[in-house]
Amino acid sequence: MLFPQPQSLTISEDRQEVDAACGNCGAQPVFRYRVVTYRGWERVTKCPKCLSVMAGEPLEPPVQSGQLK
Amino acid sequence: MSVSATKDAVDGAQDIVLRYGIDLTTAEVIRHALEHIALQMQIKINTAALSPLLSEVNDFGIGLLGPRDLERDLDFDAIAMGSAAPAHYVINQFYARMAIEHWGVENFRPGDVIIYNDPYRGGSHINDIGTVMPIFHNDKLMGFATAITHWLDIGGPVPTGFGPGLQRDMYAEGIRLSPRHLYKGGELVRETVELFTEQTRIPDISMNDLQVVRAALKLGVDMVGSYIDRYGAEAYASAVQYTLDHTERAMRSALAKLPDGEYSAQDYLDNNMEGEPMLLRCTVSKYGDNVEVDFSGSSREEWGGFACTWSDTVSGAHLGLQVALPESISPNAGAYRPVHVVTPPGSCFHALPPMSTNAGHTMFTEKAINLVKMAVSTADPALAMGEHYDDVALMSFGGLDDRGPLPVPFVHMALFHGPFGGSAQSDGSCFGFVDGGNCLTTSVELDEEIYPLMILAREFVTDTAGAGQYRGGPATRTLIATLCNVESVYQLEQCRFPTQAANGGASGSRAFIGVHRNALETWASGRSLGPEEILAGIVDSQGHLTDAEVEGETEFRLSKRSGVPFGAGDIIVHQVAGGGGCGDPATRDRDAIEKDIRNGLVSAERALTDYGYAANA
Numbered sequence: 147m148l149f150p151q152p153q154s155l156t157i158s159e160d161r162q163e164v165d166a167a168c169g170n171c172g173a174q175p176v177f178r179y180r181v182v183t184y185r186g187w188e189r190v191t192k193c194p195k196c197l198s199v200m201a202g203e204p205l206e207p208p209v210q211s212g213q214l215k
Numbered sequence: 216m217s218v219s220a221t222k223d224a225v226d227g228a229q230d231i232v233l234r235y236g237i238d239l240t241t242a243e244v245i246r247h248a249l250e251h252i253a254l255q256m257q258i259k260i261n262t263a264a265l266s267p268l269l270s271e272v273n274d275f276g277i278g279l280l281g282p283r284d285l286e287r288d289l290d291f292d293a294i295a296m297g298s299a300a301p302a303h304y305v306i307n308q309f310y311a312r313m314a315i316e317h318w319g320v321e322n323f324r325p326g327d328v329i330i331y332n333d334p335y336r337g338g339s340h341i342n343d344i345g346t347v348m349p350i351f352h353n354d355k356l357m358g359f360a361t362a363i364t365h366w367l368d369i370g371g372p373v374p375t376g377f378g379p380g381l382q383r384d385m386y387a388e389g390i391r392l393s394p395r396h397l398y399k400g401g402e403l404v405r406e407t408v409e410l411f412t413e414q415t416r417i418p419d420i421s422m423n424d425l426q427v428v429r430a431a432l433k434l435g436v437d438m439v440g441s442y443i444d445r446y447g448a449e450a451y452a453s454a455v456q457y458t459l460d461h462t463e464r465a466m467r468s469a470l471a472k473l474p475d476g477e478y479s480a481q482d483y484l485d486n487n488m489e490g491e492p493m494l495l496r497c498t499v500s501k502y503g504d505n506v507e508v509d510f511s512g513s514s515r516e517e518w519g520g521f522a523c524t525w526s527d528t529v530s531g532a533h534l535g536l537q538v539a540l541p542e543s544i545s546p547n548a549g550a551y552r553p554v555h556v557v558t559p560p561g562s563c564f565h566a567l568p569p570m571s572t573n574a575g576h577t578m579f580t581e582k583a584i585n586l587v588k589m590a591v592s593t594a595d596p597a598l599a600m601g602e603h604y605d606d607v608a609l610m611s612f613g614g615l616d617d618r619g620p621l622p623v624p625f626v627h628m629a630l631f632h633g634p635f636g637g638s639a640q641s642d643g644s645c646f647g648f649v650d651g652g653n654c655l656t657t658s659v660e661l662d663e664e665i666y667p668l669m670i671l672a673r674e675f676v677t678d679t680a681g682a683g684q685y686r687g688g689p690a691t692r693t694l695i696a697t698l699c700n701v702e703s704v705y706q707l708e709q710c711r712f713p714t715q716a717a718n719g720g721a722s723g724s725r726a727f728i729g730v731h732r733n734a735l736e737t738w739a740s741g742r743s744l745g746p747e748e749i750l751a752g753i754v755d756s757q758g759h760l761t762d763a764e765v766e767g768e769t770e771f772r773l774s775k776r777s778g779v780p781f782g783a784g785d786i787i788v789h790q791v792a793g794g795g796g797c798g799d800p801a802t803r804d805r806d807a808i809e810k811d812i813r814n815g816l817v818s819a820e821r822a823l824t825d826y827g828y829a830a831n832a
Contacts, residue, residue: 149384149569151518156494157562158511181507182529182558184308184551185290197505197555207525208560209335209568 160215168193169200176200180208224464235453245442245454246461249295250545252438253278256360257297259431265420266367267661269427272630272654274365276303278546279435280311280347281455282358283320291315291359292548294455301537301546302339302580302651303363305530308548309337310345311361318394323349323356326401328429331394332369334385335568337526340576341388342369342376346397348432352443357451360435362428367626368416374613374626377704379574379775380488380519388573390414398429416613416626462549467504469542470553473594475502480589482602484563484578485711485774488519492711493563495579497586499536501594508532508587509557510564520574522566525558527580531651532556535587538650539598574706574775577607581649581708588650592717601636601643601687601795602715604726606708607652608633608791612781614701616667627666629695630656631707633791634680634688637720642807643794645675645688667698671738671786676724678818679793680811681713682825683720684802687794689816690724695787696735703779709792710752710774711764716795721825723793726774727752727760735784747788750779800826 161177168176173195180189187205192198208214225231228239235242256277260269268274278296281289291312296304314331315323323329331345332338338345344366347359369376371389382388390411396404403426411421443451477500484493496512510532516522533551537544544550558565563579566572585605592598608631615622630652635643648654659670671694679690705728713722729747731737737744746759751774755761761769781787808828811817819830 149518152515152561155515156496156512157515157559157565159509159557159559179557181555182525183555184292184548186309186312190555192507192555194500195502197500197502197507207337208565209525214560214567 164191166200168196168198170198171196180205231457235457237450237453237457241446241450242454242457245446245451246458248442249279249458252435253295253297255438256362256431256435257299259434260364260427263427263430265423266417267657268365268367268628269424271657271661273299274652274654275299275363276307277362277431278304278307279439280307280359280361281459282356282452284452287452287456289452289456289459292459294358294458294547296546299653300651301534301653302527302530303343304546305533306337306339306526307361307363308551309526309529310339310363311347311359313337314345314347314394315359320356324400325349325351326398327396328398328432329394330392330397330407332392334524334572334576338524339363339527339530339580340573341385341391342366342573346428346432348429348436350436350439352440352448355448357439357443357448360432360439362432364424364428366415367420367628370414370416373704373777374416374702375611375628375704377574377609377611377706378520378571378777379704379706380773381777382520382571382573383518384569385571386569388571397425416624459547459549462545462547463552465542466544466550467553469540469544470501470506471504473501473591476594478590478593480586482582482586482589482715483712484521484582485708486771487517487521490771490773493517493521495563495582495586497583497590499587499590505553506536507555507557510562510583511557511559514563515561516563516566516570518570520571521578522563522570522572523575523579524572525565527576528558528564528583529556531580531583532587534651535584536591538584539588539591577609577706578708578775581606581651584650589715596718597639599717599797600638601681601683601717601720601797603635603643603649603794604633604709604791605649605714606706607649608707609705610789611704612666612668612697612701614699617699618667625666627662627668629662630654631691631693631789631791632656633691634723634794636687636714636717636795637681637683637685637797639718639797640685642685643680643688646691667701669696669698670694671696675816676790677815678821679724680816681716681721681723681793681796682800683716683796684798684800686796686803686811687714687723690726690791690793692788692790695789696738697781697783697785697787699783701781703781704777705751705779706775707751707791708774711771714792714795717797719799720796721800723795725752725762726792727790728774729760729788730781731786731788733782733784734786738786744786751776
């Protein structure tokens with residue numbers, strides 16, 4: 147093939163653990179990762195238990211920005 | 216208004232005045248008008264287009280985007296969409312808005328129509344032509360009319376564009392348009408039209424249908440304009456805000472009824488380009504009235520078109536939720552506010568350029584919808600459902616019709632309806648189109664009049680429905696005769712993995728495609744055609760269709776291929792999967808079994824083995 151392909155057979159979003167407690171339910175830890183909201187891409191810090199979003203910053207879609215991580 | 220404020224329940228008509236500055240009646244009149252306008256735009260396409268995909272099949276999405284008004288939390292959001300292909304109208308929230316940003320909001324003028332089809336800019340696949348037309352009122356931009364229309368052919372090496380296993384990158388797909396003028400100030404731009412008339416296999420259809428799309432958009436622009444004239448720009452913007460909030464409240468209310476928790480589903484695509492199955496996973500996390508859908512753990516993208524765009528997957532996630540919930544939610548961006556979607560780059564649910572996505576668009580969008588639906592169906596026994604036939608089953612035919620004095624080039628795409636799974640409430644629908652498509656099949660009369668094809672049969676097949684308290688729908692078998700030499704593409708699912716059942720039900724039968732070579736005269740004489748040559752499906756060492764793979768003894772023949780030749784007089788046998796059953800078959804109502812036997816859906820023998828029911832002799 148002319149173009150590379152991911153080496154891993156399956157692909158998962160990398161969730162970075164953040165040393166903080168959820169401001170809503172107190173769960174710990176929370177995680178930082180990318181989501182698509184109804185307006186587009188964001189990198190959010192989010193609680194896995196109650197889905198509260200503690201922080202979010204808009205992102206260019208990875209295919210436009212070239213930032214795949 | 217902040218998004219969180221919209222979550223609050225509305226406390227009577229006076230509350231609407233306080234929140235939005237308009238009375239409830241005006242708000243509701245405009246909310247309904249927006250939906251009506253989108254439907255009128257849709258009908259305009261249906262009545263004037265030449266492409267059967269637009270006139271008959273409904274393979275498009277059309278509607279309106281609201282204004283940009285940050286005070287009201289509005290940003291050219293999708294505010295109303297017609298009822299045609301849902302996968303198209305959800306994606307307008309991304310496809311159209313990214314095209315507007317790319318073109319530059321400040322660059323739009325009245326009468327402009329901008330056209331684009333780059334899937335990697337929030338789109339679906341290259342055949343889906345996006346268009347936007349600005350709505351101006353007294354020089355103020357009040358939003359856009361927008362459409363996605365599936366173009367029957369977009370050039371490139373494969374008639375109709377679908378090239379599973381053949382199009383290994385996006386450069387092999389056809390013409391690719393960054394946003395540009397189709398109309399400039401109301402005038403058709405010849406250079407843009409010539410891209411379609413010179414580089415696709417459907418110049419005459421393109422010449423007409425590009426103008427039809429503009430006419431439909433103009434209808435939307437004019438109708439919105441009439442409401443703004445009547446109620447004023449401020450009231451219109453407030454009503455748009457009300458409309459999105461109204462839908463958001465409805466969606467949050469529906470989500471709140473689901474038990475909190477994490478629900479998952481897993482499935483496989485029959486094959487990638489090299490014949491290996493592709494693992495597909497989805498986890499739906501739900502808390503309160505918020506949801507996150509994560510496709511992590513799914514297979515990597517595979518060359519040859521076995522991946523879809525992130526926007527297709529996001530569209531599928533939203534549709535999956537809407538399909539799974541019992542409530543009917545309006546198709547606008549308000550419904551998407553409570554939902555986050557995780558779609559990892561490099562997975563089959565998030566292709567990276569230069570991956571081809573043309574064929575994968577249909578495969579993975581529908582798989583995404585179905586995975587979400589299946590995951591949510593485990594949240595509550597009342598939501599349980601078996602799996603449906605699970606892909607946009609399509610077969611295309613292209614070539615030269617040489618039956619007349621002059622050979623005539625043709626391109627045709629046949630779409631196949633099929634069964635849905637049984638649910639906790641009822642048997643599965645027998646004959647419908649997958650959730651993301653909501654399309655119709657072209658009529659037999661049209662197919663036979665325009666194309667060198669004959670539809671010899673379209674029938675339900677006995678003993679193909681998954682058994683259950685509520686059975687799945689039966690498979691549909693279609694016999695198509697080709698009347699000249701053609702080249703074909705087919706994409707079909709569940710030739711390898713049967714539909715999944717729920718709550719103790721049974722899977723339906725597997726799908727397959729076969730052919731009887733040069734058999735039309737035999738069929739016409741009434742003689743038996745004998746066993747078909749299996750093109751797609753599991754076969755034994757003799758090449759006969761069999762029901763399960765056994766290592767070293769069976770072979771799986773790919774269910775997605777392009778460039779497949781058929782000769783004049785061949786008869787193609789196309790059978791979709793049977794729907795999965797729901798609930799213990801032993802608990803099925805005895806009268807329902809009798810009725811199935813009378814209708815030929817279940818044989819007396821299978822009634823005994825599957826349901827433990829001895830039919831009256």
